[in-house]
Every structure is written in structure tokens, then in C-alpha cells.
Amino acid sequence: MIADDFIYYNAIGLYCPYGDFYLDPQQPVKNAVVSHAHGDHAVSGNSDVYCTEATYRFMQIRYGKNAGKVFHLVAYHQIFTLGKVNITLISAGHMLGSAQVLMEYNGVKYLYTGDYKLQADATCAPYKFVQADVLITESTFANPETQHPDPVAEVQKMADMKINILLGAYGLGKSQRLIRMINDIIPRKKILVHHRIMPLNAVYEQMGFPLGKYELYSRKLMKNQDEYVYIVPPFTFDSYFKAVGVKRLFASGWKNLQVNEHDTLMLSDHVDWNDILQVIEQTNPQQIWTLHGDGRYLAAHFSNRIFVKMLA
Structure with a gap:
């Protein structure tokens, strides 16, 4: 019973x-x-x-x-x-x-x-x-009324963006999934990672889940327009609300967390x-x-x- x-x-x-x-x-x-x-x-x-x-x-x-x-x-x-x-x-x-x-x-x-x-x-x-x-x-x-879109199609949105991307994502889980998906789907993109995400990535690698290519963020690198995707946790993303020379996207299943109705990356876990x-x-x-x-x-x-x- x-x-x-x-x-x-x-x-x-x-x-x-x-x-x-x-x-x-x-x-x-x-x-x-x-x-x-x-x-x-x-x-x-x-x-x-x-x-x-x-x-x-x-x-x-x-x-x-x-x-x-x-x-x-x-x-x-x-x-x-x-x-x-x-x-x-x-x-x-x-x-x-x-x-x-x-x-x-x-x-x-x-x-x-x-x-x-x-x-x-x-x-x-x-x-x-x-x-x-x-x-x-x-x-x-x-x-x-909630049906998540195809995650591959969502990530592919970044393929045609000819500008550096500031990509907000939760540091644990979402960021690693994005790193791997970008490497698999748009391998020409160069991924930069916020320093707080790096030790979390190391656990993935150590436990047998390789993420592909990425490197620690450098302001000098980001000054160039060269297919960079800079992945940052939410608090950093919010602090860069006035950032220029980049396309701002936030990866989430929540519509209210998207930058606007045109710049969306609906990726839910x-x-x-x-x-x-x-x-x-x-x-x-x-x-x-x-x-x-x-x-x-x-x-x-x-x-x-x-x-x-x-x-x-």
C-alpha cells in the first residue's frame, strides 16, 4: 500500500x-x-x-x-x-x-x-x-504549451553570426553542454570560458566526458572579431549589459531570460x-x-x- x-x-x-x-x-x-x-x-x-x-x-x-x-x-x-x-x-x-x-x-x-x-x-x-x-x-x-525546440537547431543559430558572441549560461551543466555542442556543431567557433567555469570543466574531463577545444578568456583575444564565443555565468553576463561589439545571448529554457524576442537561445536541461x-x-x-x-x-x-x- x-x-x-x-x-x-x-x-x-x-x-x-x-x-x-x-x-x-x-x-x-x-x-x-x-x-x-x-x-x-x-x-x-x-x-x-x-x-x-x-x-x-x-x-x-x-x-x-x-x-x-x-x-x-x-x-x-x-x-x-x-x-x-x-x-x-x-x-x-x-x-x-x-x-x-x-x-x-x-x-x-x-x-x-x-x-x-x-x-x-x-x-x-x-x-x-x-x-x-x-x-x-x-x-x-x-x-x-511548453515544448522545447531542437537543441541542435538552437545552437546552429550562432553559425551565421559574424560577430563575437557573449553567451550567458549557468556555470555548471549548461556551460559544459554548450562547449561540447559548439565544438560538435560549429567547430570553427573559438570558445573562451570564464575563469569560474574552468575548474568545473576539469571534473568533466577527468570523469571521461571530453568537451573539445576551449581556452580561458583573455580580454586581448576578445578585442578581435574572430568567431569567438565567450561563455560566462549569469552574474557576469548581467554585468556586461552595456557591452559593445558583441552579440549577447543567454542559453535557457525560460523565455523571460532571453535577451529579447529576436536574440534567443532556448536550450533547457x-x-x-x-x-x-x-x-x-x-x-x-x-x-x-x-x-x-x-x-x-x-x-x-x-x-x-x-x-x-x-x-x-
Whole structure:
């Protein structure tokens, strides 16, 4: 029987009382199962952290000695137990090291997706479909009107731009995906990288995900008009709002983060509406629990067929 209180939100985050652990807690806790290393999912200071090796490495870069007291590095498909819950990490396809969390208690399987995507990405393990009784899915873009464009076609937009490009992107995950895609799709472009992105790139390379050619940003190089693409994190991109002699683009699935309606680069690392429906079909759950977005469209779509509960 599905336990309605298997996980629920409290003041700290998403808590599982049957295993006494939190999934991606928002404040430091005793037991944290961390799906991936983005800051809205991985906070510093937890006592015991259960995550993939890549997530651990990224947290070490970002938080240093404050990353966490004890890290338990878990490979994909390796089972471990907290309290009365058996837990397995499954690749989520969101970024390097990202994981779904499959939890089994009293013969019932609960699958927490974390952030995930189905689009092809040469810089991380692909999303793996697994079946579960309860699908606990992020619903960032769970709207029938949201369909992500072809990522290759989006990157190809830069091919005909005969001006240096200032490309804003999240430093972890998105930047590395862009570096690899630009090298694969428009190899003549010369990629420059902000210094804060460089150590993150090194983890990708060390873990067997080569990104191709790129080099550390140099102001001297950028003064030349020579097919340069300078990839910078959001705070730097925003500070260059008056930059001249460059085409400004920001890579995101959110329309409101685009520079304007003409200069767009719609590249998302989350599932869109059709992707979510595909995951639900493959997972074959009895119930769907939604979080990190609006679950109303899923509830209406499945109506009397599958019970949908909105956790947040």
C-alpha cells in the first residue's frame, strides 16, 4: 500500500520519515540524499551526504571544507539503506552526476526524479527509465504549451553570426553542454570560458566526458572579431549589459531570460510537457506527485486515470 506520508515538505525540505533522510534539503540536515550539485538542490553543511562521485566533486569545488561532514559516494544502481528504506540512484540526464532516487519501502517503489531531461547530451549519462508505483516528478515546464525546440537547431543559430558572441549560461551543466555542442556543431567557433567555469570543466574531463577545444578568456583575444564565443555565468553576463561589439545571448529554457524576442537561445536541461508524458508512460505509476512547478495541468490531463498529488 502506498504511504501518503512517505515524503512530505516541512520547514527544512522534503523529508522521508521512514528512512529519516531528506531529499535535496534546503538547510543542513543529518542525512541528505542529494540528486545533483546545483545550488538549489545541494546545500553545504550536511552531516551525512549520499550522492554520486561527480556531485561530490562539484560540491567540493563550490563549498570547500564546508561542503559536508561525511560523503557516502554511491554509484548508479548501487543499493544502500537508510532506516527502513532501500535506495538506488539512477541516472537523470540533467547534468554530470545527476540522479533520480528510487526508494523502496514495504514493497512499494517511489521514484524521485530530481531535475531531469530526455534530450541527448554528450556531457552526462542519459536518463534511464525505471518503473515505480509513485512518480515524484519535478514539474518546472509541466504545461501543454511548453515544448522545447531542437537543441541542435538552437545552437546552429550562432553559425551565421559574424560577430563575437557573449553567451550567458549557468556555470555548471549548461556551460559544459554548450562547449561540447559548439565544438560538435560549429567547430570553427573559438570558445573562451570564464575563469569560474574552468575548474568545473576539469571534473568533466577527468570523469571521461571530453568537451573539445576551449581556452580561458583573455580580454586581448576578445578585442578581435574572430568567431569567438565567450561563455560566462549569469552574474557576469548581467554585468556586461552595456557591452559593445558583441552579440549577447543567454542559453535557457525560460523565455523571460532571453535577451529579447529576436536574440534567443532556448536550450533547457529540464523536461517539457511531452517528455513528462513519455516518462509517465514508461514509469507506469499508480500515482504522480509533483513538485518544483505547477502540477495542475498533469492533474487535469490524467483526470480519473492516475491520481495526481501536488506536493509543492
